[in-house]
Amino acid sequence: MRDYVIECHNLETAYAASLNRPILNGINCQIERGEFVVLLGLNGAGKSTLLRSLVGLVPLVRGEIQINSVTLTPRTLAAIRRDVGMLFQGGGLIRQLSAMENVLCGRLGAKTSWQTLFGFPKRDRLLALELLEQLGLREFADQKTSQLSGGQQQRVAIARALIQSPQILLADEPITGLDVIACQQVMQTLSELHTQHGMTIVAVLHDLGIAAEYAQRAIVVDAGRIVYDGPCDNLQAQFSQV
Ligand SMILES: Nc1ncnc2c1ncn2[C@@H]1O[C@H](COP(=O)(O)OP(=O)(O)OP(=O)(O)O)[C@@H](O)[C@H]1O
Ligand SMILES: [Mg+2]
Structure with a gap:
Protein backbone atom coordinates (compact mmCIF):
# COMPACT_ATOMS: atom_id res chain seq x y z
CA MET A 1 0.00 0.00 0.00
CA ARG A 2 1.29 3.46 -0.86
CA ASP A 3 2.33 5.77 1.96
CA TYR A 4 0.65 9.05 1.14
CA VAL A 5 1.56 12.00 3.34
CA ILE A 6 -0.58 14.55 1.50
CA GLU A 7 -3.96 13.80 -0.04
CA CYS A 8 -6.35 16.31 -1.56
CA HIS A 9 -9.79 15.10 -2.55
CA ASN A 10 -11.95 17.41 -4.71
CA LEU A 11 -10.49 20.42 -2.99
CA GLU A 12 -12.36 23.67 -3.45
CA THR A 13 -11.24 26.73 -1.53
CA ALA A 14 -12.19 30.39 -1.51
CA TYR A 15 -10.95 33.36 0.46
CA ALA A 16 -13.27 34.78 3.11
CA ALA A 17 -13.51 38.11 1.27
CA SER A 18 -14.95 36.42 -1.83
CA LEU A 19 -16.51 33.10 -0.86
CA ASN A 20 -18.47 32.93 -4.10
CA ARG A 21 -15.23 32.96 -6.14
CA PRO A 22 -13.46 29.63 -5.66
CA ILE A 23 -9.72 29.83 -6.21
CA LEU A 24 -9.10 26.07 -6.28
CA ASN A 25 -11.65 24.17 -8.35
CA GLY A 26 -11.59 20.48 -7.54
CA ILE A 27 -7.96 19.65 -6.83
CA ASN A 28 -7.17 15.95 -6.54
CA CYS A 29 -3.64 14.85 -5.78
CA GLN A 30 -1.66 12.47 -3.63
CA ILE A 31 1.94 12.88 -2.58
CA GLU A 32 3.94 9.98 -1.22
CA ARG A 33 6.37 10.09 1.68
CA GLY A 34 9.83 11.15 0.49
CA GLU A 35 8.76 12.66 -2.83
CA PHE A 36 10.20 15.95 -4.12
CA VAL A 37 7.41 17.60 -6.10
CA VAL A 38 7.47 20.95 -7.84
CA LEU A 39 4.36 23.03 -8.19
CA LEU A 40 4.30 25.13 -11.33
CA GLY A 41 1.88 27.59 -12.88
CA LEU A 42 1.39 31.16 -14.01
CA ASN A 43 0.97 34.05 -11.59
CA GLY A 44 -2.43 33.83 -9.93
CA ALA A 45 -2.92 30.15 -10.86
CA GLY A 46 -3.47 29.15 -7.22
CA LYS A 47 -0.12 27.60 -6.21
CA SER A 48 0.26 29.57 -2.97
CA THR A 49 -3.41 29.06 -2.21
CA LEU A 50 -2.92 25.30 -2.54
CA LEU A 51 0.08 25.27 -0.18
CA ARG A 52 -1.68 27.55 2.32
CA SER A 53 -4.76 25.32 2.21
CA LEU A 54 -2.63 22.35 3.26
CA VAL A 55 -1.88 24.06 6.57
CA GLY A 56 -5.40 25.37 7.10
CA LEU A 57 -4.75 28.98 6.17
CA VAL A 58 -7.48 29.13 3.50
CA PRO A 59 -11.06 28.03 4.22
CA LEU A 60 -12.23 24.85 2.46
CA VAL A 61 -15.52 25.24 0.64
CA ARG A 62 -15.65 21.59 -0.41
CA GLY A 63 -13.48 18.50 -0.37
CA GLU A 64 -10.99 17.07 2.06
CA ILE A 65 -7.30 17.29 2.93
CA GLN A 66 -5.47 14.50 4.70
CA ILE A 67 -1.98 14.84 6.08
CA ASN A 68 -0.43 11.56 7.20
CA SER A 69 -3.93 10.04 6.85
CA VAL A 70 -5.38 12.56 9.34
CA THR A 71 -8.19 14.74 8.00
CA LEU A 72 -7.52 18.46 8.38
CA THR A 73 -10.10 19.91 10.77
CA PRO A 74 -9.93 22.71 13.37
CA ARG A 75 -9.28 19.98 15.96
CA THR A 76 -6.36 18.35 14.09
CA LEU A 77 -4.87 21.57 12.73
CA ALA A 78 -2.28 22.19 15.48
CA ALA A 79 -0.90 18.64 15.29
CA ILE A 80 -0.78 18.76 11.50
CA VAL A 103 14.12 30.93 13.68
CA LEU A 104 12.82 30.50 17.24
CA CYS A 105 9.40 31.73 16.08
CA GLY A 106 9.19 28.42 14.23
CA ARG A 107 8.88 26.72 17.65
CA LEU A 108 5.84 28.73 18.72
CA GLY A 109 3.37 26.23 17.25
CA ALA A 110 4.77 23.51 19.52
CA LYS A 111 4.15 25.52 22.70
CA THR A 112 1.14 26.45 24.77
CA SER A 113 0.58 30.18 25.20
CA TRP A 114 1.72 30.11 28.84
CA GLN A 115 4.95 28.31 27.90
CA THR A 116 5.83 31.17 25.58
CA LEU A 117 5.72 33.57 28.55
CA PHE A 118 8.89 31.96 29.87
CA GLY A 119 10.82 32.48 26.64
CA PHE A 120 12.59 29.76 24.75
CA PRO A 121 14.57 27.08 26.59
CA LYS A 122 18.30 26.70 26.01
CA ARG A 123 17.62 23.52 24.01
CA ASP A 124 15.63 25.53 21.43
CA ARG A 125 18.29 28.24 21.26
CA LEU A 126 21.04 25.69 20.64
CA LEU A 127 18.98 24.05 17.92
CA ALA A 128 18.32 27.42 16.27
CA LEU A 129 22.05 28.18 16.31
CA GLU A 130 22.87 24.77 14.88
CA LEU A 131 20.44 25.31 12.01
CA LEU A 132 21.83 28.77 11.29
CA GLU A 133 25.29 27.25 11.31
CA GLN A 134 24.26 24.53 8.86
CA LEU A 135 22.82 27.16 6.54
CA GLY A 136 25.99 29.25 6.70
CA LEU A 137 24.41 32.01 8.78
CA ARG A 138 25.98 31.55 12.23
CA GLU A 139 27.65 34.98 12.11
CA PHE A 140 24.30 36.66 11.35
CA ALA A 141 22.40 35.09 14.25
CA ASP A 142 22.01 38.37 16.14
CA GLN A 143 21.51 40.59 13.13
CA LYS A 144 18.06 41.98 12.31
CA THR A 145 16.71 40.20 9.25
CA SER A 146 15.95 43.59 7.65
CA GLN A 147 19.75 43.96 7.38
CA LEU A 148 20.27 40.64 5.58
CA SER A 149 20.36 40.03 1.84
CA GLY A 150 17.46 38.29 0.09
CA GLY A 151 19.33 34.99 -0.10
CA GLN A 152 20.32 35.16 3.55
CA GLN A 153 16.72 35.95 4.53
CA GLN A 154 15.52 32.98 2.51
CA ARG A 155 17.88 30.70 4.40
CA VAL A 156 16.69 32.13 7.74
CA ALA A 157 13.16 31.28 6.60
CA ILE A 158 14.30 27.73 5.83
CA ALA A 159 15.86 27.44 9.30
CA ARG A 160 12.61 28.68 10.83
CA ALA A 161 10.64 26.05 8.92
CA LEU A 162 13.12 23.32 9.94
CA ILE A 163 13.33 24.01 13.67
CA GLN A 164 10.20 21.99 14.28
CA SER A 165 11.74 19.00 12.40
CA PRO A 166 8.83 18.72 10.00
CA GLN A 167 8.25 15.58 7.96
CA ILE A 168 6.92 17.68 5.11
CA LEU A 169 8.26 21.00 3.82
CA LEU A 170 6.09 23.29 1.70
CA ALA A 171 8.34 25.85 0.05
CA ASP A 172 6.59 28.69 -1.76
CA GLU A 173 9.00 30.21 -4.27
CA PRO A 174 12.16 29.54 -2.24
CA ILE A 175 14.50 30.88 -4.93
CA THR A 176 12.56 33.71 -6.53
CA GLY A 177 14.67 36.85 -6.72
CA LEU A 178 17.92 35.12 -5.71
CA ASP A 179 21.17 35.22 -7.67
CA VAL A 180 22.55 32.06 -9.27
CA ILE A 181 24.77 31.16 -6.32
CA ALA A 182 22.14 31.78 -3.63
CA CYS A 183 19.64 29.91 -5.77
CA GLN A 184 21.94 26.88 -5.93
CA GLN A 185 22.62 27.01 -2.19
CA VAL A 186 18.92 27.05 -1.35
CA MET A 187 18.07 24.28 -3.83
CA GLN A 188 21.01 22.24 -2.54
CA THR A 189 19.71 22.64 1.01
CA LEU A 190 16.27 21.42 -0.04
CA SER A 191 17.82 18.57 -1.99
CA GLU A 192 19.86 17.42 1.03
CA LEU A 193 16.79 17.52 3.26
CA HIS A 194 15.12 15.29 0.71
CA THR A 195 17.93 12.83 0.00
CA GLN A 196 19.59 12.67 3.43
CA HIS A 197 16.61 13.10 5.73
CA GLY A 198 13.85 11.67 3.57
CA MET A 199 11.81 14.84 3.88
CA THR A 200 8.81 15.19 1.60
CA ILE A 201 9.14 18.48 -0.26
CA VAL A 202 6.62 20.43 -2.30
CA ALA A 203 8.23 23.53 -3.80
CA VAL A 204 6.72 26.23 -5.98
CA LEU A 205 9.20 27.15 -8.70
CA HIS A 206 9.04 29.12 -11.92
CA ASP A 207 12.12 27.66 -13.58
CA LEU A 208 11.48 24.49 -15.54
CA GLY A 209 15.20 23.65 -15.80
CA ILE A 210 15.71 23.82 -12.04
CA ALA A 211 12.48 21.90 -11.51
CA ALA A 212 13.75 19.06 -13.69
CA GLU A 213 17.17 19.12 -12.01
CA TYR A 214 15.86 18.61 -8.47
CA ALA A 215 12.38 17.12 -8.56
CA GLN A 216 11.02 13.86 -9.89
CA ARG A 217 7.47 15.02 -10.30
CA ALA A 218 5.73 18.20 -11.38
CA ILE A 219 2.21 19.37 -10.74
CA GLN A 238 4.90 20.91 -22.93
CA PHE A 239 4.82 24.19 -21.03
CA SER A 240 7.01 26.98 -22.27
CA GLN A 241 5.64 29.52 -19.78
CA VAL A 242 4.80 28.44 -16.27
N1 LIG B 1 -5.80 36.73 0.62
C1 LIG B 1 -6.48 36.67 -0.53
N2 LIG B 1 -7.76 37.09 -0.60
C2 LIG B 1 -8.47 37.02 -1.74
N3 LIG B 1 -7.98 36.53 -2.91
C3 LIG B 1 -6.71 36.10 -2.90
C4 LIG B 1 -5.88 36.14 -1.72
N4 LIG B 1 -4.66 35.63 -2.03
C5 LIG B 1 -4.72 35.29 -3.31
N5 LIG B 1 -5.94 35.57 -3.85
C6 LIG B 1 -6.36 35.31 -5.22
O1 LIG B 1 -6.25 33.92 -5.46
C7 LIG B 1 -5.78 33.68 -6.78
C8 LIG B 1 -4.59 32.73 -6.69
O2 LIG B 1 -3.55 33.40 -5.98
P1 LIG B 1 -2.24 32.64 -5.52
O3 LIG B 1 -1.50 33.57 -4.63
O4 LIG B 1 -2.60 31.31 -4.99
O5 LIG B 1 -1.50 32.48 -6.93
P2 LIG B 1 -0.06 31.91 -7.25
O6 LIG B 1 -0.25 30.78 -8.22
O7 LIG B 1 0.66 31.61 -6.01
O8 LIG B 1 0.59 33.12 -8.04
P3 LIG B 1 2.09 33.74 -7.98
O9 LIG B 1 2.89 32.95 -8.98
O10 LIG B 1 1.88 35.15 -8.43
O11 LIG B 1 2.60 33.66 -6.58
C9 LIG B 1 -5.45 35.03 -7.40
O12 LIG B 1 -6.51 35.37 -8.27
C10 LIG B 1 -5.42 35.97 -6.23
O13 LIG B 1 -5.90 37.23 -6.58
MG1 LIG C 1 2.29 32.43 -5.08
Missing part, protein backbone atom coordinates in the same frame (compact mmCIF):
# COMPACT_ATOMS: atom_id res chain seq x y z
CA ARG A 81 1.08 22.06 11.56
CA ARG A 82 3.78 20.45 13.69
CA ASP A 83 4.40 17.93 10.89
CA VAL A 84 4.37 20.48 8.08
CA GLY A 85 6.97 23.24 7.75
CA MET A 86 5.97 26.18 5.59
CA LEU A 87 8.32 28.49 3.76
CA PHE A 88 6.17 31.45 2.75
CA GLN A 89 6.48 33.31 -0.54
CA GLY A 90 8.76 36.28 0.16
CA GLY A 91 10.13 34.66 3.35
CA GLY A 92 7.53 36.04 5.72
CA LEU A 93 10.17 36.99 8.29
CA ILE A 94 9.66 39.58 11.03
CA ARG A 95 12.05 42.27 9.91
CA GLN A 96 12.62 43.85 13.32
CA LEU A 97 13.70 40.56 14.88
CA SER A 98 17.11 38.95 14.60
CA ALA A 99 17.78 35.87 12.51
CA MET A 100 17.91 33.82 15.72
CA GLU A 101 14.58 35.19 17.00
CA ASN A 102 12.92 34.54 13.65
CA VAL A 220 1.08 22.20 -12.98
CA VAL A 221 -1.83 24.36 -11.80
CA ASP A 222 -3.87 26.59 -14.08
CA ALA A 223 -6.86 28.64 -12.91
CA GLY A 224 -7.22 26.55 -9.77
CA ARG A 225 -7.09 23.17 -11.53
CA ILE A 226 -4.33 20.62 -12.02
CA VAL A 227 -3.55 20.46 -15.73
CA TYR A 228 -0.48 18.20 -15.50
CA ASP A 229 0.77 15.76 -12.91
CA GLY A 230 3.72 13.64 -13.93
CA PRO A 231 7.45 13.40 -14.49
CA CYS A 232 9.54 16.54 -14.90
CA ASP A 233 11.06 15.32 -18.18
CA ASN A 234 9.78 17.10 -21.24
CA LEU A 235 8.15 19.82 -19.18
CA GLN A 236 9.96 22.37 -21.27
CA ALA A 237 8.38 21.01 -24.43
Whole structure:
Protein backbone atom coordinates (compact mmCIF):
# COMPACT_ATOMS: atom_id res chain seq x y z
CA MET A 1 0.00 0.00 0.00
CA ARG A 2 1.29 3.46 -0.86
CA ASP A 3 2.33 5.77 1.96
CA TYR A 4 0.65 9.05 1.14
CA VAL A 5 1.56 12.00 3.34
CA ILE A 6 -0.58 14.55 1.50
CA GLU A 7 -3.96 13.80 -0.04
CA CYS A 8 -6.35 16.31 -1.56
CA HIS A 9 -9.79 15.10 -2.55
CA ASN A 10 -11.95 17.41 -4.71
CA LEU A 11 -10.49 20.42 -2.99
CA GLU A 12 -12.36 23.67 -3.45
CA THR A 13 -11.24 26.73 -1.53
CA ALA A 14 -12.19 30.39 -1.51
CA TYR A 15 -10.95 33.36 0.46
CA ALA A 16 -13.27 34.78 3.11
CA ALA A 17 -13.51 38.11 1.27
CA SER A 18 -14.95 36.42 -1.83
CA LEU A 19 -16.51 33.10 -0.86
CA ASN A 20 -18.47 32.93 -4.10
CA ARG A 21 -15.23 32.96 -6.14
CA PRO A 22 -13.46 29.63 -5.66
CA ILE A 23 -9.72 29.83 -6.21
CA LEU A 24 -9.10 26.07 -6.28
CA ASN A 25 -11.65 24.17 -8.35
CA GLY A 26 -11.59 20.48 -7.54
CA ILE A 27 -7.96 19.65 -6.83
CA ASN A 28 -7.17 15.95 -6.54
CA CYS A 29 -3.64 14.85 -5.78
CA GLN A 30 -1.66 12.47 -3.63
CA ILE A 31 1.94 12.88 -2.58
CA GLU A 32 3.94 9.98 -1.22
CA ARG A 33 6.37 10.09 1.68
CA GLY A 34 9.83 11.15 0.49
CA GLU A 35 8.76 12.66 -2.83
CA PHE A 36 10.20 15.95 -4.12
CA VAL A 37 7.41 17.60 -6.10
CA VAL A 38 7.47 20.95 -7.84
CA LEU A 39 4.36 23.03 -8.19
CA LEU A 40 4.30 25.13 -11.33
CA GLY A 41 1.88 27.59 -12.88
CA LEU A 42 1.39 31.16 -14.01
CA ASN A 43 0.97 34.05 -11.59
CA GLY A 44 -2.43 33.83 -9.93
CA ALA A 45 -2.92 30.15 -10.86
CA GLY A 46 -3.47 29.15 -7.22
CA LYS A 47 -0.12 27.60 -6.21
CA SER A 48 0.26 29.57 -2.97
CA THR A 49 -3.41 29.06 -2.21
CA LEU A 50 -2.92 25.30 -2.54
CA LEU A 51 0.08 25.27 -0.18
CA ARG A 52 -1.68 27.55 2.32
CA SER A 53 -4.76 25.32 2.21
CA LEU A 54 -2.63 22.35 3.26
CA VAL A 55 -1.88 24.06 6.57
CA GLY A 56 -5.40 25.37 7.10
CA LEU A 57 -4.75 28.98 6.17
CA VAL A 58 -7.48 29.13 3.50
CA PRO A 59 -11.06 28.03 4.22
CA LEU A 60 -12.23 24.85 2.46
CA VAL A 61 -15.52 25.24 0.64
CA ARG A 62 -15.65 21.59 -0.41
CA GLY A 63 -13.48 18.50 -0.37
CA GLU A 64 -10.99 17.07 2.06
CA ILE A 65 -7.30 17.29 2.93
CA GLN A 66 -5.47 14.50 4.70
CA ILE A 67 -1.98 14.84 6.08
CA ASN A 68 -0.43 11.56 7.20
CA SER A 69 -3.93 10.04 6.85
CA VAL A 70 -5.38 12.56 9.34
CA THR A 71 -8.19 14.74 8.00
CA LEU A 72 -7.52 18.46 8.38
CA THR A 73 -10.10 19.91 10.77
CA PRO A 74 -9.93 22.71 13.37
CA ARG A 75 -9.28 19.98 15.96
CA THR A 76 -6.36 18.35 14.09
CA LEU A 77 -4.87 21.57 12.73
CA ALA A 78 -2.28 22.19 15.48
CA ALA A 79 -0.90 18.64 15.29
CA ILE A 80 -0.78 18.76 11.50
CA ARG A 81 1.08 22.06 11.56
CA ARG A 82 3.78 20.45 13.69
CA ASP A 83 4.40 17.93 10.89
CA VAL A 84 4.37 20.48 8.08
CA GLY A 85 6.97 23.24 7.75
CA MET A 86 5.97 26.18 5.59
CA LEU A 87 8.32 28.49 3.76
CA PHE A 88 6.17 31.45 2.75
CA GLN A 89 6.48 33.31 -0.54
CA GLY A 90 8.76 36.28 0.16
CA GLY A 91 10.13 34.66 3.35
CA GLY A 92 7.53 36.04 5.72
CA LEU A 93 10.17 36.99 8.29
CA ILE A 94 9.66 39.58 11.03
CA ARG A 95 12.05 42.27 9.91
CA GLN A 96 12.62 43.85 13.32
CA LEU A 97 13.70 40.56 14.88
CA SER A 98 17.11 38.95 14.60
CA ALA A 99 17.78 35.87 12.51
CA MET A 100 17.91 33.82 15.72
CA GLU A 101 14.58 35.19 17.00
CA ASN A 102 12.92 34.54 13.65
CA VAL A 103 14.12 30.93 13.68
CA LEU A 104 12.82 30.50 17.24
CA CYS A 105 9.40 31.73 16.08
CA GLY A 106 9.19 28.42 14.23
CA ARG A 107 8.88 26.72 17.65
CA LEU A 108 5.84 28.73 18.72
CA GLY A 109 3.37 26.23 17.25
CA ALA A 110 4.77 23.51 19.52
CA LYS A 111 4.15 25.52 22.70
CA THR A 112 1.14 26.45 24.77
CA SER A 113 0.58 30.18 25.20
CA TRP A 114 1.72 30.11 28.84
CA GLN A 115 4.95 28.31 27.90
CA THR A 116 5.83 31.17 25.58
CA LEU A 117 5.72 33.57 28.55
CA PHE A 118 8.89 31.96 29.87
CA GLY A 119 10.82 32.48 26.64
CA PHE A 120 12.59 29.76 24.75
CA PRO A 121 14.57 27.08 26.59
CA LYS A 122 18.30 26.70 26.01
CA ARG A 123 17.62 23.52 24.01
CA ASP A 124 15.63 25.53 21.43
CA ARG A 125 18.29 28.24 21.26
CA LEU A 126 21.04 25.69 20.64
CA LEU A 127 18.98 24.05 17.92
CA ALA A 128 18.32 27.42 16.27
CA LEU A 129 22.05 28.18 16.31
CA GLU A 130 22.87 24.77 14.88
CA LEU A 131 20.44 25.31 12.01
CA LEU A 132 21.83 28.77 11.29
CA GLU A 133 25.29 27.25 11.31
CA GLN A 134 24.26 24.53 8.86
CA LEU A 135 22.82 27.16 6.54
CA GLY A 136 25.99 29.25 6.70
CA LEU A 137 24.41 32.01 8.78
CA ARG A 138 25.98 31.55 12.23
CA GLU A 139 27.65 34.98 12.11
CA PHE A 140 24.30 36.66 11.35
CA ALA A 141 22.40 35.09 14.25
CA ASP A 142 22.01 38.37 16.14
CA GLN A 143 21.51 40.59 13.13
CA LYS A 144 18.06 41.98 12.31
CA THR A 145 16.71 40.20 9.25
CA SER A 146 15.95 43.59 7.65
CA GLN A 147 19.75 43.96 7.38
CA LEU A 148 20.27 40.64 5.58
CA SER A 149 20.36 40.03 1.84
CA GLY A 150 17.46 38.29 0.09
CA GLY A 151 19.33 34.99 -0.10
CA GLN A 152 20.32 35.16 3.55
CA GLN A 153 16.72 35.95 4.53
CA GLN A 154 15.52 32.98 2.51
CA ARG A 155 17.88 30.70 4.40
CA VAL A 156 16.69 32.13 7.74
CA ALA A 157 13.16 31.28 6.60
CA ILE A 158 14.30 27.73 5.83
CA ALA A 159 15.86 27.44 9.30
CA ARG A 160 12.61 28.68 10.83
CA ALA A 161 10.64 26.05 8.92
CA LEU A 162 13.12 23.32 9.94
CA ILE A 163 13.33 24.01 13.67
CA GLN A 164 10.20 21.99 14.28
CA SER A 165 11.74 19.00 12.40
CA PRO A 166 8.83 18.72 10.00
CA GLN A 167 8.25 15.58 7.96
CA ILE A 168 6.92 17.68 5.11
CA LEU A 169 8.26 21.00 3.82
CA LEU A 170 6.09 23.29 1.70
CA ALA A 171 8.34 25.85 0.05
CA ASP A 172 6.59 28.69 -1.76
CA GLU A 173 9.00 30.21 -4.27
CA PRO A 174 12.16 29.54 -2.24
CA ILE A 175 14.50 30.88 -4.93
CA THR A 176 12.56 33.71 -6.53
CA GLY A 177 14.67 36.85 -6.72
CA LEU A 178 17.92 35.12 -5.71
CA ASP A 179 21.17 35.22 -7.67
CA VAL A 180 22.55 32.06 -9.27
CA ILE A 181 24.77 31.16 -6.32
CA ALA A 182 22.14 31.78 -3.63
CA CYS A 183 19.64 29.91 -5.77
CA GLN A 184 21.94 26.88 -5.93
CA GLN A 185 22.62 27.01 -2.19
CA VAL A 186 18.92 27.05 -1.35
CA MET A 187 18.07 24.28 -3.83
CA GLN A 188 21.01 22.24 -2.54
CA THR A 189 19.71 22.64 1.01
CA LEU A 190 16.27 21.42 -0.04
CA SER A 191 17.82 18.57 -1.99
CA GLU A 192 19.86 17.42 1.03
CA LEU A 193 16.79 17.52 3.26
CA HIS A 194 15.12 15.29 0.71
CA THR A 195 17.93 12.83 0.00
CA GLN A 196 19.59 12.67 3.43
CA HIS A 197 16.61 13.10 5.73
CA GLY A 198 13.85 11.67 3.57
CA MET A 199 11.81 14.84 3.88
CA THR A 200 8.81 15.19 1.60
CA ILE A 201 9.14 18.48 -0.26
CA VAL A 202 6.62 20.43 -2.30
CA ALA A 203 8.23 23.53 -3.80
CA VAL A 204 6.72 26.23 -5.98
CA LEU A 205 9.20 27.15 -8.70
CA HIS A 206 9.04 29.12 -11.92
CA ASP A 207 12.12 27.66 -13.58
CA LEU A 208 11.48 24.49 -15.54
CA GLY A 209 15.20 23.65 -15.80
CA ILE A 210 15.71 23.82 -12.04
CA ALA A 211 12.48 21.90 -11.51
CA ALA A 212 13.75 19.06 -13.69
CA GLU A 213 17.17 19.12 -12.01
CA TYR A 214 15.86 18.61 -8.47
CA ALA A 215 12.38 17.12 -8.56
CA GLN A 216 11.02 13.86 -9.89
CA ARG A 217 7.47 15.02 -10.30
CA ALA A 218 5.73 18.20 -11.38
CA ILE A 219 2.21 19.37 -10.74
CA VAL A 220 1.08 22.20 -12.98
CA VAL A 221 -1.83 24.36 -11.80
CA ASP A 222 -3.87 26.59 -14.08
CA ALA A 223 -6.86 28.64 -12.91
CA GLY A 224 -7.22 26.55 -9.77
CA ARG A 225 -7.09 23.17 -11.53
CA ILE A 226 -4.33 20.62 -12.02
CA VAL A 227 -3.55 20.46 -15.73
CA TYR A 228 -0.48 18.20 -15.50
CA ASP A 229 0.77 15.76 -12.91
CA GLY A 230 3.72 13.64 -13.93
CA PRO A 231 7.45 13.40 -14.49
CA CYS A 232 9.54 16.54 -14.90
CA ASP A 233 11.06 15.32 -18.18
CA ASN A 234 9.78 17.10 -21.24
CA LEU A 235 8.15 19.82 -19.18
CA GLN A 236 9.96 22.37 -21.27
CA ALA A 237 8.38 21.01 -24.43
CA GLN A 238 4.90 20.91 -22.93
CA PHE A 239 4.82 24.19 -21.03
CA SER A 240 7.01 26.98 -22.27
CA GLN A 241 5.64 29.52 -19.78
CA VAL A 242 4.80 28.44 -16.27
N1 LIG B 1 -5.80 36.73 0.62
C1 LIG B 1 -6.48 36.67 -0.53
N2 LIG B 1 -7.76 37.09 -0.60
C2 LIG B 1 -8.47 37.02 -1.74
N3 LIG B 1 -7.98 36.53 -2.91
C3 LIG B 1 -6.71 36.10 -2.90
C4 LIG B 1 -5.88 36.14 -1.72
N4 LIG B 1 -4.66 35.63 -2.03
C5 LIG B 1 -4.72 35.29 -3.31
N5 LIG B 1 -5.94 35.57 -3.85
C6 LIG B 1 -6.36 35.31 -5.22
O1 LIG B 1 -6.25 33.92 -5.46
C7 LIG B 1 -5.78 33.68 -6.78
C8 LIG B 1 -4.59 32.73 -6.69
O2 LIG B 1 -3.55 33.40 -5.98
P1 LIG B 1 -2.24 32.64 -5.52
O3 LIG B 1 -1.50 33.57 -4.63
O4 LIG B 1 -2.60 31.31 -4.99
O5 LIG B 1 -1.50 32.48 -6.93
P2 LIG B 1 -0.06 31.91 -7.25
O6 LIG B 1 -0.25 30.78 -8.22
O7 LIG B 1 0.66 31.61 -6.01
O8 LIG B 1 0.59 33.12 -8.04
P3 LIG B 1 2.09 33.74 -7.98
O9 LIG B 1 2.89 32.95 -8.98
O10 LIG B 1 1.88 35.15 -8.43
O11 LIG B 1 2.60 33.66 -6.58
C9 LIG B 1 -5.45 35.03 -7.40
O12 LIG B 1 -6.51 35.37 -8.27
C10 LIG B 1 -5.42 35.97 -6.23
O13 LIG B 1 -5.90 37.23 -6.58
MG1 LIG C 1 2.29 32.43 -5.08
